[in-house]
Amino acid sequence: MVELIGATLVLFAGTMIGWQQAARYAARPKQIRQLIHALQRLETEIGYGFTPLPEAIARCAAHVPEPAASILRAVNGRLAGGGELTFRESWEAAMTEAWPNTAMRQTEQAALVRLGHNLGISDREDQMKHLKLAVQQLQFEEDAARLDSARYVKMWRSLGVLTAALIVILIL
Template identity: 75%
Template sequence: MVKLIGAALILFAGTMIGFVQASRFASRPNQIRQLIYALTRLETEIGYGFTPLPEAISRSAAMLQEPAAGLFRAVGRRLDEQSELTFRECWEQAAAEIWPNTAMRQPEQAALVRLGSTLGISDREDQMKHLKLAIQQLHAEEENAREDASRFSKMWKSLGVLTALLVVILIL
């Protein structure tokens, strides 16, 4: 009886590990899409609303979902609290802070860091160009993420179940 309960728990745990990994692959394109939307809102605030960058960051954060809202809130908080830091430093620290809590990968982070190094140091038109470039890069990454999700999501689900089943067979 104890072996049967243990086998069921191992099978359940392995299955859940596979499903968690699959959900990370599935959520990555959605998070990239949210980040694209966030940058589009920021572009609108800067380009058409003539809003100063710190205020544009705060306004945009209020309209976004996680994880993009977390990034913008962290940038806004750092700008308010630590006036000795440049915008670039605030942006990079915020990205490093929220990145472990996302399903996104290094290419998306690199695009954001590049964007952060150019925002706030040039005129409005130049900032809009850099935002459009970052949005284009993220669109390409979103397409790659969709392909990865369709390819690896099923694999991780099956791998979790089959690995747990193998362990159960070896134990019994």
């Protein structure tokens, strides 16, 4: 009886690990799309609304879903926190702080860090150009993430179940 309960728990745990890894692959394209939407909103706020950068970031954070909203809120919080940090430092610190809560990879983070190096130090048109470039880079990453998702989601689900089944067989 104890062996049956143990085997069931091992099978359940292995299956959940596989499903969790598959969920990360499935969430990555969606999160990149949300980030693209946030950057496009930021571009609109800066370019057509003539909104100052901290206020534009706060407005965008209020209208985009998580995890993009948490990244923008972290940037805004650091900017409003006292002014000892530059925009670039605030942006990088927020990326480092909020990134582990996403399913995105280092390539997306690198594109956003590069964007943070250029925002706030130039005129409105130049900032819009940098935002468009970041959106293009993220769209490329989104396409790659969709291919990875299609390829690896089923594999991780099956791998979790099959690995757990192998462990159960070896234990029994």
